[in-house]
Amino acid sequence: MSIFSKFEASTVEKKWYEYWLENKHFASTPDERPAYSIVIPPPNVTGILHMGHMLNLSLQDILIRRARMQGYNACWVPGTDHASIATEAKVVARLKEQGIDKNDLSREDFLKHAWDWTEEYGGLILEQLKKLGASCDWDRTKFTLDEDMSESVIQVFVDLFNKGLIYRGYRMVNWDPEAQTTLSDEEVIFEEKPGFLYHIAYELDGVKEPLVIATTRPETIFGDTAICIHPEDPRFEHLKGEKVKVPIANRWIPIIEDTYVEIEFGTGCLKVTPAHDINDKVLGEKHNLEVIDIFNADATLNAHGLHYESQDRFVVRKAVAKELDGLGVLIKKEEYTHKVGISERTKAVIEPRLSDQWFLKMEKLAEPAIKAVLDSEEVALVPAKFKNTYRHWMENIRDWNISRQLWWGQQIPAYYFSNKPEDFVVAPSAEKALELARMKSENPDLKETDLRQDNDVLDTWFSSWLWPISVFDGIRNPENAEINYYYPTQDLVTGPDILFFWVARMIISGYEFRNEKPFSKVYLTGLVRDKQGRKMSKQLGNSPDALKLIHDFGADAVRVGLMLSSAAGNDLLFDESLCQQGKNFSNKIWNAYRLIDGWEVDDTREHSLVNKEALLWYAQKFQQSLTLINDHFEKYRISDAMMTSYKLIWDDFCSWLLEAIKPAYGDPIDGQTYREVRGLFQENLKLLHPFMPFLTEELWQDMETRTPEEALIVSSWPQVDEFDKKLIERFEEATSIIGGIRNFRKEKELGYKESLALQVIGSSEEIPFESLIQKMGQLSGVNYIDSAPEKSGGSFRANNLEFFIPLEGKIDFEKERLKLEEELKYAKGFLVSVQKKLSNERFVSNAPDLVLANERKKEADALEKIEVIEKSLAAL
């Protein structure tokens, strides 16, 4: 017999994981069964497993394992994402440590370093995932920069370009000075930051008072090309058409008028810097202003910054303020909180910047994706509350900036054949590009060396938005058997933070390239937070080490812990005690097995009525729970499914069934009970397997010698069958009588070993599960009497039945009387409220019959109860 304890959990896990791999239980190829596929949200190739992953991946594994048991051809495709900005930033940082500057390397050399890094750390996260028990088809592992994946991306780019949906534009974009690339709007997070509102005086021509403007960014005065006032602001009526001098720069700039300016804000005057603010750019275009770009790529100032050239913008901000103060033109500096754009990846403050970028037109593309989620519900978001967020974003969707000034990623397949920016062709390969370039330039002598490929790479999401299609090679090879079999996938499990980055775009690409949804359900998890509700972060140090958790508690326990309180869309307040609870549950199951497995069997022993009834009841209870669990799964209420299984095993199976059939110490068990309870235990293991794969497989295999085909992982999910609801109710009546007896013992301070005689008063029929009650209540006998006996003892009520237990000389009459009077008072009060309701004519005429009948029953029951209590009181 094997032992499943904390000391051996990891060896048991390793044993079964290897067993599943060896026997190809995770592998899937198309066959005649219906497919059930999930594509993993590819983690960053250089990432490490954190709690968010654990939650997502546990959910996916639970879904895929259950589907596998349900007879689907289950296929979970794993993989990783090249995460261009994040990975490139890490590689640049590592090179820096080695004294190498990225700018001194050629593109090819840099990519070599990046691939070295990827091979060194890449896939580490996938290894960690295995520790959790993830049953992915590892032979299918994909990486977004694999050759076939990249080819798909390039093919899609060319296709969209040829459809006229991709264009190149000179636009204000989000510039990350740290990574030195642009970002899409979704990659910019706005945060409230304390700052200052500087009031600066600009000298006016002539003798008039200087004009005071308010700005949060004094360093941008070098890029000022106008001052804007509101045309109807009476304070500035006399300034229309005038010019002012920019301090320090000493340039003269015009005063323009525009209703964009808010009279109430600041001083009512706005300095206009078209190169560095999106609003100013709009104003600039409207008023034909000069554009002066004052920054270098790393957000230091360029020559326009005069003596501040090469200094960082934040250093310059302070220095400029000081200089302005020295000049006597810094009128005021007030504290001011404003929103600042931060790079999602590098956390650098974003600089709005004008530059040439590639864009994808989104409006038309988004249409089918809007319908699919909001109208036809072909794609369901779980929970549905995210539909609103989705709608809002999709209906206001903006063109997607898909180019990044990085090297790690798919290089944009645009080839320039002259110095003019409009002289380019888009092609899947250099050869094809040359051909096209010769045609477009009408120069047949053009050589491949005359072509220059665009330096930029594509946004990482431009590869991952194809993920559900490209992992099955459905872009390059749209008719292949795999894509037609596995696509569309069933469930996608991910966080709502990437609803727009990724989920929405996958739905868009699904309809564009397959004319079909990529998945039917999107299960959106919440964020994993600590128990104080704070986000988990490295800085706070509140993020538990995922692998250490698995090591300390066991993978099953961690999975259970995660499922115990994580409804879809709700944040999970994680605490290690959840894992402890999971571990306690593992221990409980293990011990139940030890009990069953340790019994000595005697086939000559009688199959008692108690055992027979308890087994029959549990079979019903199991069915009831199974129905509930299936329903929870269908509604993606995974934690409810988990909790229902938990209670079934712990309360019903262990506390009731096993306690009921357990033979006295040292006694053997009858053969029939033994076989039946083992059968029921096996069914329990099936239910638990998706949640706790290792422990269940261990016990399953320990019970009997099994062939690989008989492994639990590929066994069948229990069949739903009809069950006797009435029997379950009768059993519950019995358990509440047992509860009454136990409570009685406790109140009367009687030991649990002391046998008691139970008397049922005035009941015309036998109490349910009488022999069970006798055994569990530790009774010497049960008899039925007409009225409360006159001798000393105590009484209690359960299920509207009155019970009496004789206790010679052990009863405190006064205490008993007070208790009964309390009960009587409550029953009378209850009766009054029911009768009040029943005497209300409008209630009687309006309420449905069922409700009315119930109230009448309540009244009758209350009357009966009062009578019983009064009798007992009289007997005292």
Add this chain to the structure above:
RNA sequence: GGGCGCUUAGCUCAGUUGGUUCAGAGCACUUGGUUUACACCCAAGGGGUCGGGGGUUCGAAUCCCUCAGCGCCCACCA
């Protein structure tokens, strides 16, 4: 600034269409219990005027209004 959502026991949350079984679960807590599968355990028990106020209704945790607090998404206010 616009939109959406939340507020139920000490904690985390269930509560379908207002009405049988509606005030629940798990954990935590209190009390009693260890040669008898499991103290990582067993048994019993306490605990909430369902955020405040108003309204609709015979009847409201559930529908409407309002106030307060919290959260999320979107947005170009210097």
